[in-house]
Amino acid sequence: MHINCNIIAIEDILSGVTYIDRMTLEHDPKEQYDLKSALEELKRARFRITEPRVAILQALIANHGPFTVEEIHKLVTKRVCDLVTIYRCLASIEKAGLIKRCEFGDGTARYELCEKKNHHHHHVICKSCKKIETLDDCELQEIDRFARKRGFAQVSHSLEFFGLCPACK
Amino acid sequence: MHINCNIIAIEDILSGVTYIDRMTLEHDPKEQYDLKSALEELKRARFRITEPRVAILQALIANHGPFTVEEIHKLVTKRVCDLVTIYRCLASIEKAGLIKRCEFGDGTARYELCEKKNHHHHHVICKSCKKIETLDDCELQEIDRFARKRGFAQVSHSLEFFGLCPACK
DNA sequence: CTACCTGCAAAGACTTTGCACGTGT
DNA sequence: ACACGTGCAAAGTCTTTGCAGGTAG
Numbered sequence: 072m073h074i075n076c077n078i079i080a081i082e083d084i085l086s087g088v089t090y091i092d093r094m095t096l097e098h099d100p101k102e103q104y105d106l107k108s109a110l111e112e113l114k115r116a117r118f119r120i121t122e123p124r125v126a127i128l129q130a131l132i133a134n135h136g137p138f139t140v141e142e143i144h145k146l147v148t149k150r151v152c153d154l155v156t157i158y159r160c161l162a163s164i165e166k167a168g169l170i171k172r173c174e175f176g177d178g179t180a181r182y183e184l185c186e187k188k189n190h191h192h193h194h195v196i197c198k199s200c201k202k203i204e205t206l207d208d209c210e211l212q213e214i215d216r217f218a219r220k221r222g223f224a225q226v227s228h229s230l231e232f233f234g235l236c237p238a239c240k
Numbered sequence: 241m242h243i244n245c246n247i248i249a250i251e252d253i254l255s256g257v258t259y260i261d262r263m264t265l266e267h268d269p270k271e272q273y274d275l276k277s278a279l280e281e282l283k284r285a286r287f288r289i290t291e292p293r294v295a296i297l298q299a300l301i302a303n304h305g306p307f308t309v310e311e312i313h314k315l316v317t318k319r320v321c322d323l324v325t326i327y328r329c330l331a332s333i334e335k336a337g338l339i340k341r342c343e344f345g346d347g348t349a350r351y352e353l354c355e356k357k358n359h360h361h362h363h364v365i366c367k368s369c370k371k372i373e374t375l376d377d378c379e380l381q382e383i384d385r386f387a388r389k390r391g392f393a394q395v396s397h398s399l400e401f402f403g404l405c406p407a408c409k
Numbered sequence: 410c411t412a413c414c415t416g417c418a419a420a421g422a423c424t425t426t427g428c429a430c431g432t433g434t
Numbered sequence: 435a436c437a438c439g440t441g442c443a444a445a446g447t448c449t450t451t452g453c454a455g456g457t458a459g
Contacts, residue, residue: 076372088246088311111412112333116316117312118414119412119414120458120459121414121415121457121458123415139448140448140449141448146437152416153415153416155415155417155449155450156414156415156416158412158450159414159415161445172345174343174345174347175395176246176341176343176398178343178347178423178424178447178448180347180448180449188261191422192434195386195387195390195392197392198394201408204390205316206386206387210386213351214399215401216402217362217375217380218364218375219363219375219403221364221405221407223364223403224403224409225403225404226401226402226403227403227427228398228399228402228437229398229399229400229402230383230398230399231397231399232387232392232395232397233391233395233396233397234384234387234392234393234394235389235393235394236390236392237392240393243448287438287439288432288433288437288438288439289433289434290432290433290439291441292439292440308423309423309424310423313447319441322440322441322442323424324426324440324441324442325439325441327423327424327425328425328440329439332439347422347423347448348422348447351424380415388443
């Protein structure tokens with residue numbers, strides 16, 4: 072298959088978009104998937120390697136999200152595929168365990184690349200400019216005990232912080 | 241104004257609805273608003289006391305949520321007002337600080353009565369039966385420090401747990 | 410070759426908005 | 435009296451689904 076590398080610079084696309092902070096785009100990639108290993112994961116999960124899927128993975132590897140479906144569609148250049156295909160591909164890629172769907176209470180889902188060995192983190196969202204920052208090493212590994220104490224199994228959680236970022240204060 | 245007390249028993253309405261656990265309906269009401277003080281709050285926030293608003297508050301006082309807009313509409317009996325009015329009333333009542341909007345990542349907002357003096361809590365949601373339980377006294381009062389360390393002000397957070405409840409295990 | 414994937418169009422679910430009429434204060 | 439609230443209808447936003455044609459393995 073010929074992979075048409077239609078990924079364009081996120082700065083060009085998102086110019087004027089305030090709620091994605093440039094800061095978050097530079098992210099320590101030490102645990103991130105590269106394209107090769109991501110495609111291997113996709114294959115292992117019995118999904119086919121198609122141009123839209125490769126383009127989405129490239130976009131999410133090159134730019135640190137989370138991004139809405141629309142944003143991802145713009146990132147891969149609308150020419151690559153239809154918006155509906157982005158929805159469907161994101162669903163498959165999520166099933167393969169490569170990306171994670173986040174909800175921040177604004178009624179729109181966002182996706183971001185998982186890190187290898189499933190190291191998870193939380194977000195801080197500015198109430199004013201909507202910038203999303205990532206909290207690494209949040210020291211909350213044991214937080215699920217609150218649910219386990221209630222007899223729940225297979226516990227996971229979603230934790231998002233909202234506030235005014237230094238610039239908006 | 242004549243307040244038509246059209247609230248009917250939640251058991252009658254929600255019969256067969258699995259995702260609202262009966263358990264959560266019996267909730268220690270020590271810090272809950274009663275109708276009188278809730279209406280006073282509404283008045284203080286410059287909102288008018290209307291039949292739909294009274295009915296919604298009665299429903300939320302009598303039944304421990306969180307509930308979707310549709311569920312609240314059923315709780316107050318569809319006769320009281322249109323679904324659109326429920327949306328608008330919930331927005332006003334939330335602005336008055338009496339109820340809280342929650343999002344659990346299924347694309348549907350839910351509302352629940354606040355407790356007086358703003359004592360907040362978190363939820364545990366069963367991945368299988370979708371039952372929502374409330375975690376009181378979660379010992380996480382200091383959790384906002386994670387965001388404050390990043391220079392954020394006016395920090396709040398949303399924390400939801402997902403897992404398999406004892407019955408579904 | 411065949412099951413899986415995609416494009417296009419349409420529908421679905423939830424929520425918001427416009428406007429005329431009604432009501433609380 | 436008049437600003438605020440409501441009903442009905444319509445539109446808006448995000449997401450899912452159906453079906454015919456296309457493609458990876």
